[in-house]
Amino acid sequence: MTIRLLLADDQELIRTALERLFDLEGDFAVVASVSRGDEVEEAAARTRPDVALLDVEMPGLDGIAACARLAARVPACRCLILTTFGRPGFLRRAMESGAAGFLVKDAPFDELTAAIRQVAAGGRVVDPALAAATLARGASPLTPREADVLRTARTAATVADIAAALFLSEGTVRNYLSAAIAKLGARNRSEAVRLAEDEGWV
Amino acid sequence: MTIRLLLADDQELIRTALERLFDLEGDFAVVASVSRGDEVEEAAARTRPDVALLDVEMPGLDGIAACARLAARVPACRCLILTTFGRPGFLRRAMESGAAGFLVKDAPFDELTAAIRQVAAGGRVVDPALAAATLARGASPLTPREADVLRTARTAATVADIAAALFLSEGTVRNYLSAAIAKLGARNRSEAVRLAEDEGWV
DNA sequence: CCTGGAACCTGACAAACGTCACGGGTCATC
DNA sequence: GATGACCCGTGACGTTTGTCAGGTTCCAGG
Numbered sequence: 456m457t458i459r460l461l462l463a464d465d466q467e468l469i470r471t472a473l474e475r476l477f478d479l480e481g482d483f484a485v486v487a488s489v490s491r492g493d494e495v496e497e498a499a500a501r502t503r504p505d506v507a508l509l510d511v512e513m514p515g516l517d518g519i520a521a522c523a524r525l526a527a528r529v530p531a532c533r534c535l536i537l538t539t540f541g542r543p544g545f546l547r548r549a550m551e552s553g554a555a556g557f558l559v560k561d562a563p564f565d566e567l568t569a570a571i572r573q574v575a576a577g578g579r580v581v582d583p584a585l586a587a588a589t590l591a592r593g594a595s596p597l598t599p600r601e602a603d604v605l606r607t608a609r610t611a612a613t614v615a616d617i618a619a620a621l622f623l624s625e626g627t628v629r630n631y632l633s634a635a636i637a638k639l640g641a642r643n644r645s646e647a648v649r650l651a652e653d654e655g656w657v
Numbered sequence: 658m659t660i661r662l663l664l665a666d667d668q669e670l671i672r673t674a675l676e677r678l679f680d681l682e683g684d685f686a687v688v689a690s691v692s693r694g695d696e697v698e699e700a701a702a703r704t705r706p707d708v709a710l711l712d713v714e715m716p717g718l719d720g721i722a723a724c725a726r727l728a729a730r731v732p733a734c735r736c737l738i739l740t741t742f743g744r745p746g747f748l749r750r751a752m753e754s755g756a757a758g759f760l761v762k763d764a765p766f767d768e769l770t771a772a773i774r775q776v777a778a779g780g781r782v783v784d785p786a787l788a789a790a791t792l793a794r795g796a797s798p799l800t801p802r803e804a805d806v807l808r809t810a811r812t813a814a815t816v817a818d819i820a821a822a823l824f825l826s827e828g829t830v831r832n833y834l835s836a837a838i839a840k841l842g843a844r845n846r847s848e849a850v851r852l853a854e855d856e857g858w859v
Numbered sequence: 860c861c862t863g864g865a866a867c868c869t870g871a872c873a874a875a876c877g878t879c880a881c882g883g884g885t886c887a888t889c
Numbered sequence: 890g891a892t893g894a895c896c897c898g899t900g901a902c903g904t905t906t907g908t909c910a911g912g913t914t915c916c917a918g919g
Contacts, residue, residue: 800864800865800866801865801866802865802866802867825867825868826867826868826869828867828868828869828870829866829867829868829869832867832868833866845875
């Protein structure tokens with residue numbers, strides 16, 4: 456029985472590379488290959504893959520959100536999240552989105568194929584080192600709104616920009632930022648943004 | 658005549674994937690494969706590859722700097738820079754470092770093999786879209802010192818931190834930051850850092 | 860030799876930021 | 890029905906930033 460695969464990654468090079476290698480593997484069949492997160496759902500509904508390999512960093516929709524949509528729309532398809540950055544928060548969010556597996560790209564190819572087979576068989580796969588880091592570090596200390604403000608702060612320059620984007624008063628934004636800075640042990644906004652990004656909390 | 662290849666990329670997955678695909682290609686032989694930029698020079702000196710495939714983002718030493726060292730130490734080895742992010746400044750810096758080619762990872766595998774063959778034959782290869790963007794945008798407007806300050810500002814939280822790291826007075830740092838912000842048309846430090854990063858000027 | 864640019868520094872100022880204290884409101888839990 | 894968490898807001902305070910004007914060195918080019 457061959458395993459039907461969906462590939463989602465914005466990097467054409469690694470997508471084509473993986474396609475070819477999976478073809479050589481014998482028991483894999485790549486039935487869909489997309490470069491954007493918002494194309495995953497439609498492609499999966501059409502091609503009915505057994506396992507979807509989703510990159511976290513993608514235009515349109517990130518892999519974790521795509522995973523959540525797949526769980527609702529194509530429940531038969533199990534998700535394996537693949538990412539460049541081993542952020543503890545990513546793993547947590549992925550698992551909450553119903554992902555069956557989570558691997559960092561910093562792993563050999565054979566580990567990937569083994570993981571896919573395990574996921575296809577109904578199992579779960581998680582990078583052990585990352586799992587330990589996630590459990591040790593715990594969940595995000597940020598409230599949803601604090602995370603929103605911090606996320607917006609990544610691209611907005613001033614407090615006024617953040618307030619405008621979120622339809623809040625500037626004072627409120629400053630309060631959320633202050634709370635986030637304190638919780639993260641940062642010394643100012645940009646350090647807080649960096650820390651939150653490193654943990655995958657935004 | 659087979660082309661001897663050196664692979665340098667911090668992502669194990671794409672390195673092993675490329676290794677296997679190159680083996681299948683027939684006229685390629687991967688003679689070295691490293692995960693850190695500071696291992697490139699030694700590996701190249703030992704294995705004498707024809708072409709080195711260097712990722713820009715690597716721990717230890719970035720691919721562009723590794724390219725410059727190779728040019729001095731192993732001049733017979735020609736460098737092909739491979740990167741995830743198509744930043745105009747990267748291309749410029751790569752070419753100034755003596756790279757023979759520059760490709761973004763957002764390209765099919767066949768384009769990569771074609772590029773390697775061309776580079777091995779003594780030619781030069783550059784992503785056309787990126788070349789146009791680079792020429793249109795011109796060189797960095799920042800003085801070396803301004804770029805230093807901006808680079809340090811990425812990881813330092815306060816002006817005092819930057820000043821300490823660069824052995825400058827706080828006033829001087831503020832002046833450089835102010836100049837950089839003005840030149841980049843930014844509204845504050847963090848926006849300036851973002852813009853400079855996007856262009857590959859830091 | 861003189862000019863210009865880049866590297867440094869100082870001092871001063873307004874604006875933006877981070878903090879604090881204090882309101883209000885909703886909602887789930889006990 | 891009280892408690893607590895989260896959501897929003899205000900006002901005030903001190904600190905940090907960004908800007909500007911001024912100065913000193915050094916070095917390359919005309």
